[in-house]
Amino acid sequence: MKPYKPPKFNRDAIRSGDYYMFEELEDEVCDLEEKEEDESGDENDPLYPSGKRKMSMSQFLTSALKTDLKKATDLALAGQSPQASDGSTGLGPLPESVCSPQERAAFFHARSEPCDAPLSHSSTSTRSERHPVYGVGDPLSGQGPEKRPDEGEGPSDQKSLGPEEEDEKSPNIWHKIVTFLKFAWAFVESAMVSMTIYLNRFSRDYRYVRKVLTVEKKMLKEKPGFGLGIRSGSGMIWEPPPGATASPSHLPSVDEIDQRDFMKQSDTPAFIYLVQAMWFAFIAHTDSVCYFMVFLHQVSEPTILSLPLPLMVFLWGTLSVPRPTKTFWVTMIAYTEVIVVIKCMFQFELLPWHEESLSEKSPFFPPRILGIERDPHYAVYDLVLLLIIFLHRFMLKSMGLWKSTNEDEIQLEEGEHYFMMEEGLESNTLPSAHTENMDTTEEGNNLRHRFGSQRSRIATRAGRQLLMVEQPAEEGDEQSPPAEVSESGGQLVVVKAQAQSLCQHFPKAFSMMTSKYGESVKIFFKDLLSPSKKVKADVYAYMFMCDFFNFLVIIFGFAAFGPQREDDGGVLSYLEENKVPIPFLIMLILQFALIVIDRALFLRKYILGKLVFQFCLVVGVHIWLFFVLPGVTERSFREALTPQMWYMVKCFYLLLSAYQIRSGYPTRILGNFVCKRYNIINMVLFKGFMFVPFLFELRALMDWVWTDTSMTLWDWLKMEDIFAHIFGLKCERRMEQEYPQPRGQKKAALVKYIMGGSFLFLIIGIIWFPLVIFALGNTVGMPNLPRDMSMTLSISSYPPLYSVSVQSPSITKFSEAEWNQLTTTYKSNRGAQTFFSNYDYEDVAVAKFSHNASNIWTISPPDRLRLIDEIQSNKEIIFQLSWNLVRKSASKSSTGKASDSSKWIMDKTHETERKEFIKIIKMDANATNITIGHLFPKFLKFTNRDTVHPVPQLMKGDTEEEKSLRKLTLRLYRGSFLDTGITEEWWGISELCGGENFDILKHLPQYSCDHLVMYVFNDKAFPETLSIISGGGIIACYIGIVYVASRVLRSIISGSTYRIMFTEVPCVDHILQLCLDIYLVRESGELALEEDLFAKLIFLYRSPETMIKWTRPRADDEADVEEESVAHPAPQQ
Known part of the structure; x- marks a missing residue:
């Protein structure tokens, strides 16, 4: 075997993972569940002793989900907590055998009593901690439960009830109403209990000190010889004898004191406890109430006179270690009293500026900015602030903290x-x-x-x-x-x-x-920067929330931070015009930069930099809000609500920041703040965090830049992605354990309809949404009538014969009675009725054009002769009537303008019309008028696509022109006006009142032969939010919504086969623990160990066999070993 050679470089270490890292799997300890239970164990402290506390809201809702409303309500109203017997922090998962509601209720009743069967506890197994071990009476064992003498009939005995008893047992409507009312009251009571628990967490230290002091005082007074003492010294000051003030050797613990209080107040309603908790939370943090009152005082009276108060709070009081000194509170009291005296001195009417202040609106009016302006309520906030500070002074004296040690x-x-x-x-x-x-x-x-x-x-x-x-006694006796x-x-x-x-x-x-x-x-800053006197804290998450809220305030309330404009509609008006104001951009960039700087200081744990940043921020914020901003906006700070909201939230941020400086940064920063627990709330919050664009990437990049690590950027991002995936799986497995589905049981219809029905309606809605939105356009849209219409008649290339433009009041809207008259006229025409069904009476506009043209026919004599020659030569003469309509734009892509035209050609077949037209042009006295073909559109349709065209459904005819257009008569008028002696010519046109359709048209509302009456049917304008979707039409809407949505859904479903290996992991505790270990060794500075653990994580994802082995539930492994030992007993030797 080759000797092991440690890797020399980072990439070698990252890829050095191997099977030997996972050989000691049995020795791996995973204490995720224990950590979680320790964190959730805070609920055992504040109010009710163990086993006697009522249900909190989370426990009540969990009980209702796992059993039914009635059983959960009975448990809650009976004052029994599901954790009273087993000591757990929440309701555990149900056994797989508990299926029916009756069995579920019996299970929870059984859990509220002592359990005779032993429970198996294992630090490395989550399932053994959650599930109780059942003995002979286990339904899984095949034997029936052993009955006790004092137990009633089981669920199986209830099947023998008679029909009458079953009718009595079946709930009716009144029982359901009573159950619902009980559930509502239990829900309210659980909410009060949860609020009480939450509030008591803030007053635990105060209540403990208060109770211990009370016990010590009582024990001191019970001592024999209490009140005896000696008087000595020049002032004859009384002192207790030596040893009388020594602390007693044994004092009751806080749990014993809580137990005594509960025995006295066991029947106290939850509302009384809530009021008591609110009172204790108030008096335990009277310093925070004083700070809040200072902020409110500054918001209500933003003057130079009151400005030192918040500056003293931020730069002195909140940074004092361990608490604000007596000197600080005395200074606050003295300065507030000085403010009241100064304001009182300048309230007399004889001062000259009081008369000017009534008309002066400048924010920098000297009496106003100084704070000496006359006001009947000038000292209200000052006196309330004094009252709160004196209350805090009383609380400090009662706790023995008012005496100075200086x-x-x-x-x-x-x-x-x-x-x-x-x-x-x-x-x-x-x-x-x-x-x-x-x-x-x-x-x-x-x-x-x-x-x-x-x-x-x-x-x-x-x-x-x-x-x-x-x-x-005597001066001469100096030596004695x-x-x-x-x-x-x-x-x-x-x-x-x-x-x-x-x-x-x-x-x-x-x-x-x-x-x-x-x-x-010197001592102030030394204590502030000394790490030995600090208890580490982490409030960065709350500080980030304050900054993020202020970021949104700037975005949506920018109008309050900029100069006044009459037509200013806020940031949305600028965005609609595709403009970004420079001040708006600067404010956003500065706010974003503050967030980045704060994050960098937090990651580097740089207290001195944070202190400098705090001082600069305090001074900069107050200069900007109270001096720069009023000068830019030309209005006082208190006249706009948005800057006040921004300032108050910034004050809370500065309080949290001062607490962070005073306590020091945490020693180790481990992961995201929403990943501390593994319940559904944390999972939803983390999904929301991942949903925000670029937030996950920005956080990962900043963490890599300002954290000491041996990883490269891509390894860091890979690690963060693995942790995000594993955390989501951990939350899902936790939910599966809390709400398990029994084996072999079909899905409930309610669940199928809620989940499956929701997705079904979503997909169906996406498919039919484009058609529905366009079909219901008349319902959701707004009427959009033309505001300007014009019509022009021209002949070939010669000057126009007729040109008229109309606006309101020549363009009128149909009334409901006129609409009914119109539909009644066409009641026998099915095509017309179908056309009318798309419109309402508010969508029809009537335009009346004048008979006479508004323009003079300015044709030169040579052009007149040329026109006569063209008519006599039988050339085609083209008459063109064009119309233009203008209305309000419904969307950015729409101009709101539409135009169209119609043509009629006078060819050689129209011999009669040619002769009459020549007579008119030659000024023949016998010439009257000329009838030209179908040019005038009686009915127009104005669509949302900025198109306008005649409507053919409302008139009869053999051709499309006859169905859509009407004939016109032309006449040339001559005359002179105002005794100028100049003869002018103009044309007059009118609709031909006759023909086949005249019998119908004469019954239309507002119809007249004296004018050219035109009816315009207008499509409704979609709202701005729907215009973005419907602006491109039905085809574009289908492509942009339906097709894209189908592709996204298909990618989610079709790609699941490749992710099964990593998504269907039974137990992710070991992987999650490995990720947390990597965070831990990184914060501890063990960078070589960080590389080794990351190499182990990388190899785990490279080896499916090791992944399966490492993610197998430990309870299953132990069960397999036990089964094998039973099936194959060791041979006897």
């Missing part, structure tokens, strides 16, 4: 002062008090006063604890020590104070002052 230098009067070493403190440097030799120190103030003590305690810079004693020191025999420290001029020691005094006030700042 040390302040003391100022001693000139002379000698005596201090005694505290008892129990050894000192080898100080002599006895009776000796004359004194230990001296350097000049300067080296003594500091400790706050929070009953007596005047002093601490030196060296750390020695001193206790101030009374001064001697105080009586208190003499009696106790303690050590004495004498401090001699001398007054000196500050100017003599100015450099040193300035240095001491700088160090005094700069030390606190």
Whole structure:
């Protein structure tokens, strides 16, 4: 055998996977289920003791899905939790034998009682943890269940009931109504329980400390001699005796305290618990309430005077470790009071700017931007903020957190002062008090006063604890020590104070002052950046949600961030015009850049960079929102809701960011935040995450760039794709275990109709959608009548004879009565009735053209002579009537304009018409008019495809022209106007009132021989959302929707054979654990081990045999071994 040679390069290591990596399969430990149960075990803490808590919403809905509504409702209303007996965190899967609803209910009733059969537990098997082991009474064993004396009749005995009893057992409508009402109340109660559990998670620490303090106070008061103490010192301050304040040796745990509370309040309704949980959540986080009130105060009054409040919150309070100091809250209280006083001073009417402020609308009006503008409610938010801060101050005092541990230098009067070493403190440097030799120190103030003590305690810079004693009674008795020191025999420290001029020691005094006030700042940043004082936390997911929400706010509310425009319809109006405003683009890019920078800092765990980013962001946001934005939009910040929403969400982001800085980044970043559990909610959230375009790719690329790894980019993407696939399979297998289908049982009709019926209707809808959308166009569309119509009659290449254009009110809409008159006129014409069925009365427009042309016939004498010669020479004279219609555009691809024309040729067969036409042109006094052929369209159809053509169904005739067009009469008019002496010529045309169709047309609404009356039938305009689909017509709609959808569906179904190897995996726990191990060793810096584990994962996908072996359920392996051992017993020797 060749010796093993470790790979030298990355690619060799990645491809070095082999079978030896999987030889120790039995030693592999997979604790995914244990981790999941530990995470879900939080529900056991907050409210109800174990075994007594009512159902939460998830437990109630799971119970309802696994049994039926009635049984689940009975369990919930009885106050029994499905996990009360077995200690599990949720309802496990049903045994395969439990099929009928009666058996399911009996199974759950059995699970609520102690189980005599032992349960098998295995850390490497998920099925053994989920399924109980049944004994002789197991339905799978073929033997009937052993009855107990106290048990009733089983389900099999119910079959012997008589018909009358069966009728009584069968539910009627009233029982169903009662069951539904009970279910509704149980659902509401479970929702309250879930809300209570959720709220109590936020107040657990506070409730525990509060209860322990209550117990300690009670035990202290029960001690004999409570209230005894001594008074000592110059101020005679009372102190308890030594040892009285020591903590007791044994205190009850929080579980014992909860048990006592439950025994007292076991029958308390869930609503009371919910109110109690809301109250505790409020008082446990009064600091967050104070912060929220500061943000609300700034949103309501965005002034320079109130701006320091949020800046102090973001740059001081929220960054203090471990909590905001007493100095911070005192500063907040003092500054808020100063704001109230300043506002009150400027509320008098005699100030000159109050009259101007009524008409001044500028956001930078000085009294308004400063915050001193007169307002009857000027101090409402300030007083509410003070009230909340004082409430928080009271809560801190009740918890003993208001006392400051800071040390302040003391100022001693000139002379000698005596201090005694505290008892129990050894000192080898100080002599006895009776000796004359004194230990001296350097000049300067080296003594500091400790706050929070009953007596005047002093601490030196060296750390020695001193206790101030009374001064001697007489000035001459300086060398005799105080009586208190003499009696106790303690050590004495004498401090001699001398007054000196500050100017003599100015450099040193300035240095001491700088160090005094700069030390606190130094300690502030040192505690903030020190990793030793932090409890790691991960709130990046919530920060990303805030940023993503603000991203959407900018997209849909950009109009509030830009300059005011009267016709501004927001971003959609810009997109409709295919324009992108530069400010909109800059804001989106900046918001996106902030998300990327935050992600980079999170991956690098760079606390200092995050702190700098936090400071820049706080200052930049407040400058932009309260100074730049009002100048750009020319309106105050509080006049638009969108910037206020953006600011409030950004404040929540900054709070989370400050908490992240204060707590520190997590040591290990393992996978996606939605992949922590394997239930249906996480699966749906992860599918949504994968559905967002480029989100998965962006996250993977950023993680690879800012994470220390030995993988190449393509290996990283391969690893992320494997994890995403395995996580989805894990969630599916979890759902299969939670809701198993019994073997050999047909699918329920309800499931088949819901799932199969939904897909069936979806496919049928896709097939018939184009036809339905065009057939129902008149139902979903809107009337779209022409707003401009014109008609022109021309002859060959000569100037037009007649030209008229009409608009409203010459274009009118049909009324319902006129529509009924029209349909009644054609009631015997089936073709007309079919045509009318596609329209409503709102779709018909009536246009009345004038008899006289609106243009002067400006033909020159030579052209007149040439026209006469052409008519006399029997050449073809072409008469052309064209019409143009304009209406509102229904879609981007439509112009809303349509035109068409008709022609009539005067050939040599029309001898009579030629003679009359020559007479008219030659100005013969006997000439009257001339009748020309079918040119005028009485009925037009205006389609959505921007086409207009005559309607042939409403008139009779032998040819298409006779069915669609009407004859016209022409007449040339001459005259002069306004005494100009200039003779003008113009043509007049009219419809020939006679003929075969005149008997029908004369009964039409608004018909008149004095005008050219035209009826236009208009197709309805599709809504803008449907215009995109229907704009290309039926064929394009079929190709774009039906064909593409069929190809996508076919690719999903037909390609399943190639994915069976990787999708139908029985157990993915080992593969998922291997992926998590790769994440773990990567975060630990073991890059060589990362390569080995990734090589193992790659080889697993290369070897189908190993994949089958590694994904086989462990319970099945153990069962096979047991069966083989039973079938083939070992031979006896």
